[in-house]
Amino acid sequence: MDHLQQEFSVRFSYPIFFTSDLFATTNSLFADFFNKSAGAVRRKLLFIVDSGVVEAHPQLLDSIRTYVAQHVAALDLIDDVLVLPGGEIAKNSPDAVETIVDAIDRYGVDRHSFVVGIGGGSILDMVGYAAAISHRGIRHVRIPTTVLSQNDSGVGVKNGVNYRGKKNFLGTFVPPVAVFNDSTFLTTLDDRDWRAGTAEAIKVALIKDRAFFDWLDTNATALAQRDLPAMQYLIHRCADLHLKHIAGGDPFEMGSSRPLDFGHWSAHKLEQLTDFELRHGEAVAIGIALDTLYSQQLGWLSEADADRVLNLMRTLGFSLYQPMLDANDSADVLKGLAEFREHLGGQLTIMLLTGLGTGVEVHEMDDSRIRQAIAQLKRTESQPA
Amino acid sequence: MDHLQQEFSVRFSYPIFFTSDLFATTNSLFADFFNKSAGAVRRKLLFIVDSGVVEAHPQLLDSIRTYVAQHVAALDLIDDVLVLPGGEIAKNSPDAVETIVDAIDRYGVDRHSFVVGIGGGSILDMVGYAAAISHRGIRHVRIPTTVLSQNDSGVGVKNGVNYRGKKNFLGTFVPPVAVFNDSTFLTTLDDRDWRAGTAEAIKVALIKDRAFFDWLDTNATALAQRDLPAMQYLIHRCADLHLKHIAGGDPFEMGSSRPLDFGHWSAHKLEQLTDFELRHGEAVAIGIALDTLYSQQLGWLSEADADRVLNLMRTLGFSLYQPMLDANDSADVLKGLAEFREHLGGQLTIMLLTGLGTGVEVHEMDDSRIRQAIAQLKRTESQPA
Structure with missing residues (x-):
């Protein structure tokens, strides 16, 4: 029977940076990435930050605002930085994704603007999912703050939220456009989180x-x-x-x-x-x-x-x-x-x-x-x- | 500064079949596709059908059940065929996507099973979106029933639903695994739908x-x-x-x-x-x-x-x-x-x-x-x- 065959490949490419004090005014890494990709049209930056990270780093939001204003002049920071609870439990509720999608809508964040997630694996999963489904995919940047997310989930291509208690029932495969692993965030982890993240390293070492x-x-x-x-x-x-x-x-x-x-x-x-x-x-x-x-x-x-x-x-x-x-x-x-x-x-x-x-x-x-x-x-x- | 660069390509491939009377017991096209891809493990088939199509083809659901039972023995048809309203207005409500995701959950439709949408562009958009976000992407098959969906949206890689009245605000780029264009469905279109679909053909002819x-x-x-x-x-x-x-x-x-x-x-x-x-x-x-x-x-x-x-x-x-x-x-x-x-x-x-x-x-x-x-x-x- 008559048929047409569609065939194509899509290329994905993204850097994973390793740094410390990402938003120190002396660190140009974050700015360089965005300024390099800036064009004639002004893009927006929407930040979503894990509330646990804000507690451990109370100056973080101010640092981000100062840094972007000083170094990333080509982009417009959306002043309303969203601070949301992290952890696996947060992924059970549709609230976080709804909040992020709503902000994307209200602030007119388009497909060539950036959604930036800062936090552990759960926040990054939720932010990645909200970005992936809005406008058929808004560029998203990950700043993982735990050992686990810096060495494993945060550098990969998955996102997801739970649905009726089923882990990652809703989600997509969409790579970030960049990952920034900032070791400064590791210093404030509690011992359990510091340790827990090493399990994935043991796992991958054992099999590979x-x-x-x-x-x-x-x-x-x-x-x-x-x-x-x-x-x-x-x-x-x-x-x-x-x-x-x-x-x-x-x-x-x-x-x-x-x-x-x-x-x-x-x-x-x-x-x-x-x-x-x-x-x-x-x-x-x-x-x-x-x-x-x-x-x-x-x-x-x-x-x-x-x-x-x-x-x-x-x-x-x-x-x-x-x-x-x-x-x-x-x-x-x-x-x-x-x-x-x-x-x-x-x-x-x-x-x-x-x-x-x-x-x-x-x-x-x-x-x-x-x-x-x-x-x-x-x-x-x-x-x- | 130290960084790693991730680079990979993902290949997508899918056939677009042209046929008539797709579910006639004498037509092996649909069965051949599924039987070819059947493995040791039994896969499921979840159908979602545009209510307008069911009205115009009242025997369709019976034909599907008979056809799958007779010819696609390697797959399990989920008996609960979902019949949902089509048209652009339907894309304004989250109900259809919720209904489809709920069925995927309840009937244990996994990533290697198939979600099959039958209808105009709106139904296919909603089915494609629900399949794309469930389990990070369940294989979906499109059976477009209008001129517009057979020559344009149904053969492409987009899906989507409206959000707060904004067209396709939520959606993804995920290709189907197969498209079946059945000309029999065209015979029952009203004159407006028959005509409307030709506009995209005029468009593509004019520019290409x-x-x-x-x-x-x-x-x-x-x-x-x-x-x-x-x-x-x-x-x-x-x-x-x-x-x-x-x-x-x-x-x-x-x-x-x-x-x-x-x-x-x-x-x-x-x-x-x-x-x-x-x-x-x-x-x-x-x-x-x-x-x-x-x-x-x-x-x-x-x-x-x-x-x-x-x-x-x-x-x-x-x-x-x-x-x-x-x-x-x-x-x-x-x-x-x-x-x-x-x-x-x-x-x-x-x-x-x-x-x-x-x-x-x-x-x-x-x-x-x-x-x-x-x-x-x-x-x-x-x-x-």
Whole structure:
């Protein structure tokens, strides 16, 4: 039968900058980016800032206003900087997206203007989504403020909000036009957030990069003691691996593979089962421990290697057991496997380890082996090392 | 300063099929597409159908159920076919998108299942948007039922809904995975919809393809008399030109140019000023007439060529004058120029003609010349030819 075939490619390109004191009047990085892209027509800048970041950095909004007025004269700052609550819970309500879309409408922010999000992963997810659906996509800039968002979610191409409690049910794949990783924001993180973000670095090292794992192992104590240069290296290396994975694979996940989700099937479920008391990175650390022990039980990973993984996470301060793991004889957490299958579109694909730095995909997991791994975690975590 | 640069391309590919009686049990086209892409895991099919189409084709829902059961055994039809009102007005309410997203959630439609929209441009816009934002993009299939959607919007990459009365304020660029143009649906269109869709064909011929304009001129009477093979040729040729324009240019409109919007700055405004009593294609015909006369006034187009354009549209049955054109001394319609500038992101780009089949972009239009063109339209339309 007669048909036409449409074929085209769309090229995406964006820089990820690493800096400190982004809005110091001596730092030209942010201004250079915008002044370079300024044209004859005046563009607008709409800022949305995480309320937790404003609390930790009370001078931030003034600094932004002063900086833009002095250095980014080609753009018009919308004086009404939106300050919105961050965190996973905020993604459950449609309010934030509605507030941002409403501001885009009221202030006449067009497709060639910029929406700038400052905050953790949740704020960036909400800002990215609101920008993506307004005018079929307004340019958005991310300024991630947590370890997790600087090394992982903030440099990627996804956005999303929850719908009826379902995580990221609404969202799109739309890259930012630029990411600014400012290490100054890391200094005010609480210890839990500082630590939690390292879980994604451990994850990507374990499935892709043995040398990075060895570096993490060597520097675990420094990281636990909040050594900033060590954390900056971790973030840079992890972001680089994450970016290469996206560019080298299936950026908009049109296929079924999600290799970067190592340790995540149980992590997503544990977050939910603990009403998000467990933060994402903390849950991922437990998920990594579980799938590491599972890999060991299959005979794919030596006991010594599995111990190194678990001990690294303990040195960083992670707790690797959570009572919800065996609530209801583990039936609750095992539901996470079914939900992960559904999320992937019917076929389960799980990453396991055949060595430190080597991930391999499988399409099934055995419930009784999972229960054994949980029992092992419970045993080792309840005893002093 | 230290930075990483992310770079990748995403390839999009989809077929546009031309057929008749798509759901006749003897037509394997639809089944072949889905059976080819079926894998080990069972996918679902969620249909959303324009209520106007169901009225004109009361047997359609039964035909779909019978067809899928008989021929697309690899997929599970969701029995609850959603029937929703179409038309531009429907895009003003968030209800349809909410209904579709809710069904995607309730019936567990995953990213590798399919959402199929059947109807005019508005239904397809709403279905495409709901699919695009659910699970970060569920595969969607378009079955356009009007001339306009079969030759223009339905084969493209945009979706959208209105927000606070602003046309397509919310939307994304996401291509369908397949388009099925079924000529049977054209036979039940009322005369206005049959005619209105030809305006986009005249538009694309005028700016890109002299031979196609000559064909339209030669076949205007046949088209006006509802000759189906002539209309099928028009749709195929117009869709092909539209697809090539998208693939050869800037598919997701990251730049500022919108060359396919010839005649549209006033058309969008006239639709709104008439409370959408004027259909999109009817408004586009007036917009084409206006910008053709404007091109003539600039000395870019001969009077004979301008007359051919206007006479072609008259033969097709279009009315080329609408009283709103000079309401409030034309100040109302001229606002459309400012709104078009804002929609494009600050710099105005308007397509005009330097010949039949040759468009050229300009960045300003003169109000008094526009008023002269309006006066000329009013004069010629109020006199018998």
